Amino acid sequence: MSLVVGLLSPGDMGSAVGKRIADHGGRVVTCLEGRSARTKGLAEAAGIDAVDSFESLVKTSDLVISILVPSESSRAASRVAAAIEQIGKGIPYTDCNAIAPSTAKTIAETIKSAGGNPIDAGIIGGPPIGESPNTRFYASGPHADPFVELNQYGLDVRVIGDEIGQASGLKMCYAASTKGTSALMLNLLIVAKRLNLYDALIAEFEMSQRARLTSLSGLNGVPSKSRRWIGEMEEIAKTFDEAGLTPYMFKGAAEVFRLVGGSSVADETPEDQDQNRTVEALIEMLSAEE
Numbered sequence: 001m002s003l004v005v006g007l008l009s010p011g012d013m014g015s016a017v018g019k020r021i022a023d024h025g026g027r028v029v030t031c032l033e034g035r036s037a038r039t040k041g042l043a044e045a046a047g048i049d050a051v052d053s054f055e056s057l058v059k060t061s062d063l064v065i066s067i068l069v070p071s072e073s074s075r076a077a078s079r080v081a082a083a084i085e086q087i088g089k090g091i092p093y094t095d096c097n098a099i100a101p102s103t104a105k106t107i108a109e110t111i112k113s114a115g116g117n118p119i120d121a122g123i124i125g126g127p128p129i130g131e132s133p134n135t136r137f138y139a140s141g142p143h144a145d146p147f148v149e150l151n152q153y154g155l156d157v158r159v160i161g162d163e164i165g166q167a168s169g170l171k172m173c174y175a176a177s178t179k180g181t182s183a184l185m186l187n188l189l190i191v192a193k194r195l196n197l198y199d200a201l202i203a204e205f206e207m208s209q210r211a212r213l214t215s216l217s218g219l220n221g222v223p224s225k226s227r228r229w230i231g232e233m234e235e236i237a238k239t240f241d242e243a244g245l246t247p248y249m250f251k252g253a254a255e256v257f258r259l260v261g262g263s264s265v266a267d268e269t270p271e272d273q274d275q276n277r278t279v280e281a282l283i284e285m286l287s288a289e290e
Contacts, residue, residue: 002027003153006061006091008076009035010043012270014067016127017135017155019046024154031057038269058083058091063146065094067123070231073097077107081114092146094119096137098175098231100238101165108141108164117143120164121157122171128154140166172239176250179229180236182222183253186260186286189216189279193287198280216279223282224268226260233257263289 007018007030018028028048032040043050051057058064058080066076073095080093093111095104095118108118118141125135133156139147140161148157160166192201205213222229233254237247260266265285268274 003063003149004029004061005150005153006030006057006064007048008057008064008066008080009039009068009072010046010048011039011067012042013123013127015039015042015046015048016129017065017067018043018048020128020154021150022047024152026150026153029057029060054079054083055086058087058089061091063092063094063149065096065121065147067096069228070097070099070103070235073099073103074107074110077110081110081116084111084114084116088115090115090117092117092119092143094121094139094147095168096121096123098122098171098235099168100172100235100242101169102238102242103235104165104168117146118164119144119147120167121147122167122169122174124171124174138167138170140164169239172236175232176236176240179232180250180253182219183233183256185212185216186219186222186283187252187256189219189283190287193283198283202280219279220275220277220282221270221273222257223260223263223265224270224273226257226266229257230254230261259289260286 002025004027005021007014007028010018010030022028029051030043030048031054032043032050051060064080066073068076077095084091093116095107104120108120111118119139120141121137121139123135123137128135135156137155137157139157139159141164142162144159148159151157160170192198233250237250240250241247263286
């Protein structure tokens with residue numbers, strides 16, 4: 001009998017993860033209450049079945065996984081916890097969101113208090129496309145085994161410890177280096193453009209920072225993700241603060257993504273992103289923002 005996975009929610013990452021599981025013989029269900037038309041379309045295209053409530057999701061599923069923007073993670077956990085308590089089913093609940101370890105622990109306590117089994121997880125890599133092996137799910141906590149079963153359904157799940165918060169902490173450190181660097185590069189390029197030094201800076205990069213110059217092409221995809229990255233940077237700032245280090249670098253990164261997210265170019269989706277737009281054209285647009 002196939003494993004049934006309850007998925008919250010089938011956005012860009014969630015729909016791709018759901019499709020990977022379904023393509024490998026699992027059944028994936030979701031509750032689309034309050035979701036956008038685009039998300040509903042992604043779910044349908046991925047072969048994900050819709051149920052009418054969180055209670056139905058919990059009742060139907062063997063495992064629930066949460067893949068949302070950070071700001072929605074606690075609310076989703078509370079709704080699942082209420083369903084767990086109502087139904088009396090001790091289902092495993094894996095939070096895969098980009099959240100601070102302390103946030104992960106709070107969510108785990110919410111699930112545990114309701115009678116569920118919390119699992120902490122962090123996703124590293126982009127949405128799984130086809131059979132690409134570039135998406136990894138790092139997991140931690142004493143109840144991680146049910147999530148590891150998804151290795152039989154096309155995922156790459158790796159347990160890194162017995163404590164809730166370890167997987168989220170790894171995700172925070174990794175995203176600090178990747179998305180944090182994107183924020184830094186966007187910020188300095190906007191400043192260079194406003195100072196009329198963009199061409200001079202790029203010329204110097206060509207001579208001394210070739211690898212960095214090559215990596216700039218990835219900035220064109222940032223606007224469509226910028227709004228959801230604000231919360232991720234805030235969770236990273238929280239992580240650093242609670243570890244005794246300054247949070248201000250990542251509070252600043254959140255402000256950079258807030259600037260990008262406030263621009264018209266952030267209304268793009270990955271499907272309709274302008275693939276021909278140059279990085280300089282993007283920076284020109286963003287440098288005009290206040």
